[in-house]
Amino acid sequence: MTTLLLFNVVNGLIIGAFYALMALGLSLILNLSGVINFAHGGFLAIGGYLAYTLLPYLGFWGALVISPFLVAFIGVAVERVLIRRLYGRDPLYSLLLTFGLAFMIEDGTRFIWGAQSKPFQIPSWLAAPLSTDLFFLTGYRVFMMALVAAVVIGLFVILNRTRLGLRIRAGTLDLETVSVLGVNVRVLRNLNFGLGIYLAGLAGVLASGMLGLQPTVGDNLIMPSFIAIIVGGLGSLPGTLFGGVLIGVASGITTVFFPAASEAVIYVIMAAVLIVRPRGLLGEEGRF
Amino acid sequence: MPIIDKRAANLLVWLLLVTAPYWFVGVGGYVELGSRILIYALAAMALNFLLGYTGVLSFGHAAYFGLGGYGTAMVLKFLYPSTPLAMLAGIVVGTVAAAIIGPLIVRLRGVYFAMCTIAFGQVFYFIAFQWSSVTGGDDGLSAWQRQPINLGFTTFDILHDNKAFYYFVLAVFALCVGAMAFLLRSPFGRTLLAIRENERRARFLGIPVDRHIWMSWVVSCFFVSVAGCLYALLSDFIDPRAIRWDQSGNFVIMAVLGGMRSFWGPLIGAAIFLVLQDYISSHTENWMSFVGLFFVLIVLFFPRGVLGLIQRKSAS
Numbered sequence: 001m002t003t004l005l006l007f008n009v010v011n012g013l014i015i016g017a018f019y020a021l022m023a024l025g026l027s028l029i030l031n032l033s034g035v036i037n038f039a040h041g042g043f044l045a046i047g048g049y050l051a052y053t054l055l056p057y058l059g060f061w062g063a064l065v066i067s068p069f070l071v072a073f074i075g076v077a078v079e080r081v082l083i084r085r086l087y088g089r090d091p092l093y094s095l096l097l098t099f100g101l102a103f104m105i106e107d108g109t110r111f112i113w114g115a116q117s118k119p120f121q122i123p124s125w126l127a128a129p130l131s132t133d134l135f136f137l138t139g140y141r142v143f144m145m146a147l148v149a150a151v152v153i154g155l156f157v158i159l160n161r162t163r164l165g166l167r168i169r170a171g172t173l174d175l176e177t178v179s180v181l182g183v184n185v186r187v188l189r190n191l192n193f194g195l196g197i198y199l200a201g202l203a204g205v206l207a208s209g210m211l212g213l214q215p216t217v218g219d220n221l222i223m224p225s226f227i228a229i230i231v232g233g234l235g236s237l238p239g240t241l242f243g244g245v246l247i248g249v250a251s252g253i254t255t256v257f258f259p260a261a262s263e264a265v266i267y268v269i270m271a272a273v274l275i276v277r278p279r280g281l282l283g284e285e286g287r288f
Numbered sequence: 289m290p291i292i293d294k295r296a297a298n299l300l301v302w303l304l305l306v307t308a309p310y311w312f313v314g315v316g317g318y319v320e321l322g323s324r325i326l327i328y329a330l331a332a333m334a335l336n337f338l339l340g341y342t343g344v345l346s347f348g349h350a351a352y353f354g355l356g357g358y359g360t361a362m363v364l365k366f367l368y369p370s371t372p373l374a375m376l377a378g379i380v381v382g383t384v385a386a387a388i389i390g391p392l393i394v395r396l397r398g399v400y401f402a403m404c405t406i407a408f409g410q411v412f413y414f415i416a417f418q419w420s421s422v423t424g425g426d427d428g429l430s431a432w433q434r435q436p437i438n439l440g441f442t443t444f445d446i447l448h449d450n451k452a453f454y455y456f457v458l459a460v461f462a463l464c465v466g467a468m469a470f471l472l473r474s475p476f477g478r479t480l481l482a483i484r485e486n487e488r489r490a491r492f493l494g495i496p497v498d499r500h501i502w503m504s505w506v507v508s509c510f511f512v513s514v515a516g517c518l519y520a521l522l523s524d525f526i527d528p529r530a531i532r533w534d535q536s537g538n539f540v541i542m543a544v545l546g547g548m549r550s551f552w553g554p555l556i557g558a559a560i561f562l563v564l565q566d567y568i569s570s571h572t573e574n575w576m577s578f579v580g581l582f583f584v585l586i587v588l589f590f591p592r593g594v595l596g597l598i599q600r601k602s603a604s
Contacts, residue, residue, distance in 0.1 A: 030399065034399060036399055036402065036403060082584065082588070085588065086587070089591075090345075091345065091398055091399045091402065092339075092345050092402075092540070092544070093587045093591055094587075095345070095347060095399075095402060095540075096537070096540060096541060096544065096583050096586070096587050097583065097584055097587040097588070099534075099537045099541075099580075099583055100579070100580040100581065100582065100583025100584040100587070101580060101583075101584065102580070103534075103576045103577065103579055103580030103583065104576070104577050104580035104581060104584070105580075106576060107574050107576035107577040107580065108577065111574060111577075223406075223407060223410045223533075226403055226406060226407050227407050229403070230400075230403060230404060230407060234399075234400055260418060260419075263414045263418065264411070264414065264415075267407070267408070267410070267411045267414075270404075270407060270408075271392060271408075274392045274393070274396075274404065275392060278395050278396060
């Protein structure tokens with residue numbers, strides 16, 4: 001029983017780490033640009049598939065490093081060409097646009113890489129379990145959690161210690177003032193979008209090592225990511241992080257006692273949060 | 289000066305709809321597609337009640353559409369073979385679900401409202417998908433049929449006669465559209481417009497804004513679940529894809545494409561969208577890319593929709 005519980009808590013933590021990684025990217029973009037990026041799951045899939053293509057040439061580590069940057073680059077291009085035009089307009093339009101993008105990316109990946117699920121080879125020493133008692137604790141899972149933790153810490157260091165991060169945080173509060181103070185808001189939003197997409201791409205590579213690759217790989221992750229943002233509170237990145245881990249672990253624990261409800265429990269959490277605290281657990285008052 | 293008189297336009301729309309089974313086939317359509325257009329048009333018009341006339345963006349209407357459909361299908365399959373009764377059940381299920389979820393989200397605005405409607409919409413998708421002993425899971429509910437409607441003096445065979453079913457759909461459509469037009473012209477509808485135009489001012493005037501948005505949400509979901517019932521009856525089948533978020537997106541794009549500030553806009557949007565989809569999906573496997581591209585192009589180049597464009601032209 002303890003092992004089972006531990007197994008599912010670890011599982012929940014890993015899934016929660018993915019939710020958080022996705023949701024942090026979504027949240028960055030939403031906070032600064034007011035765009036809900038429906039295509040985030042699509043970018044995640046691209047990240048996985050690019051790593052799959054790069055793997056024979058660069059090896060696992062090369063692919064892990066390069067692929068998210070390529071995806072971020074695509075994201076920056078998409079922002080410049082398409083999404084930038086919709087800033088300041090009704091959020092309806094950016095939603096519809098990213099919705100269409102999500103369709104195109106899903107179909108595009110299916111067209112290029114095929115509808116069949118693809119395996120993604122990770123180094124064999126990572127795939128082995130660390131000990132025989134805790135058979136589920138493979139090196140890869142530990143590595144994943146450590147990497148996600150490192151990236152999240154890195155993200156918060158960027159946000160809190162660098163000039164770019166300062167501007168992103170300031171822009172989240174009041175973009176107009178930031179603009180008046182002489183910051184090029186167009187570039188800022190562009191970079192910020194790229195940063196968000198980078199996180200999606202990274203999540204894509206890591207996820208494909210665990211789940212394999214399908215064109216719809218992002219679909220199962222995007223809704224919980226929305227919920228992570230809602231639970232954590234709009235406008236708050238620590239809230240998003242907390243929300244992601246919380247719903248991941250909660251659904252992991254529910255799996256032990258009542259497997260059928262493992263998906264439902266995250267919606268229950270969302271409903272409870274909306275009743276008690278509509279702005280989200282760490283959200284600011286009156287932002288939305 | 290508008291190009292055409294409003295009454296003449298209304299008359300024209302109804303005339304076209306009533307005669308559709310006769311001319312639509314002539315221009316390359318088929319009766320079932322006509323029924324489908326009416327059903328989606330009803331859903332998009334219901335969504336537009338909220339989107340265009342209350343100014344609130346819902347991206348989760350597929351949930352109530354699907355609930356209506358599942359309610360109808362389950363009654364017909366498991367309980368009692370009566371089309372009206374089944375529809376009633378579907379409508380009640382969809383509307384009650386919306387009424388319960390409403391209070392959780394009406395305090396939210398803008399993007400946040402949209403996001404929460406999406407997330408709550410997915411709840412029902414998961415239920416339909418996971419609870420396979422009742423809902424049939426991914427395969428959906430099939431092996432049941434809509435039943436001829438007994439009017440007392442005669443029966444209206446909507447099961448075997450495609451045209452009869454079209455006229456049945458048209459009758460329901462007309463009732464719903466008439467009711468929506470009536471509501472929009474009532475003081476309630478005017479209040480919704482006031483909220484859309486300036487929520488803060490409406491609040492200062494003493495209008496209970498949240499309650500009105502809740503009411504508008506429930507009305508909108510009521511009509512969308514009617515459309516869902518008809519959708520299930522159309523092909524005697526319902527599956528989780530009817531309830532998924534991409535369906536919600538379809539409703540929104542139909543409303544935008546036709547023109548969300550005009551009453552008949554969503555009808556035109558639905559017609560264009562479905563005819564195109566029908567055409568594209570019979571010619572290529574990559575129809576998803578085309579649909580996605582369609583979304584992008586509309587947002588970039590055509591955000592006011594067909595009727596919005598006409599209205600602006602005639603206004604200048």
